[in-house]
Amino acid sequence: MSRQPAPATRRCAQPDCPNPVIRPARRGRPPIYCSPTCRAQAKRRPPTRPVLVEIDHDPPNSQHRPAGRVWLVRLRRGPRTVTVASGLGHTSAESLAAQITAILRTPSATPGAAID
Structure with a gap:
């Protein structure tokens, strides 16, 4: 049995x-x-889309800076975007994007804890 x-x-x-x-x-x-x-x-429930950090050329403006040398940092989730900084050099834009990515990807040890 x-x-x-x-x-x-x-x-x-x-x-x-x-x-x-x-x-x-x-x-x-x-x-x-x-x-x-x-x-x-x-x-x-719709799937949660990740937050993407983008570096892109800043559109030309009246400050007489050469096109292609001015950068911006943008956050994107699906169709929604927010420009975090504009008028940056390439190195500054890459550094800011790396710092934002590190904050977004590092899980907090305690929910609601302060950022270092």
Whole structure:
């Protein structure tokens, strides 16, 4: 006589749900959501797009600086953009972009902690 293993429990795949999912010991595809409501909410949630740091040429202006030598740093997430700095030299733009990227990519040890 063979015994069935006890069903395994795991957390719901919906990011905001703390409920466990009981995986039955039957054959077939195991569930990953605790309820049909969580499954529907997870499907409706748009994927989070990453924040991109871009270096680009600043459009020509009336300051008589040669085109192609003036740079700007821009943050982009999907269709939304914000220009952080403009009128920079190439080295300054690269340095600022590297510092912003380091801040965005380094996870904070404590949520809500101050930036060094």
